[in-house]
């Protein structure tokens with residue numbers, strides 16, 4: 001099993017365990033592509049095809065009855081990230097591999113619809129690197145916590161939306177005084 005690396009090879013192995021009716025724990029403890037992440041398949045589906053360009057996804061496996069670990073991975077090459085407790089951290093690692101520099105991009109509020117939305121979209125494209133979305137690059141948006149799921153396929157070119165918790169507004173002094 002040590003010769004298996006990369007999202008495609010691991011998903012292939014995972015699906016072969018299902019086909020061979022391996023026992024439940026063996027299946028749960030094998031790395032597979034995270035639920036609904038790029039390249040994920042139904043247990044009896046076909047393995048995904050490799051992509052032409054580096055494409056971020058996640059791998060996950062059970063390490064105990066209720067605990068799962070995650071790591072970033074790529075659908076074009078055997079790259080894999082460090083093991084992480086949270087899937088979103090793994091997805092962020094994967095973007096360090098597929099779209100270096102994403103952590104320096106501007107973070108936007110979600111667009112409004114209609115005419116204002118079109119202006120917003122033009123603004124985002126003007127601020128982000130040229131042809132960023134055409135290269136499958138992620139869009140960074142603020143969101144109110146709690147949240148725990150970067151959204152695959154939701155950026156303008158089909159890449160991820162990567163969420164960042166909106167900074168909390170400082171409490172007015174009066175409110176803090178009341179709490180003391």
Ligand SMILES: [Zn+2]
Nearest residue numbers: 054074077079
């Ligand atoms: Zn890659």
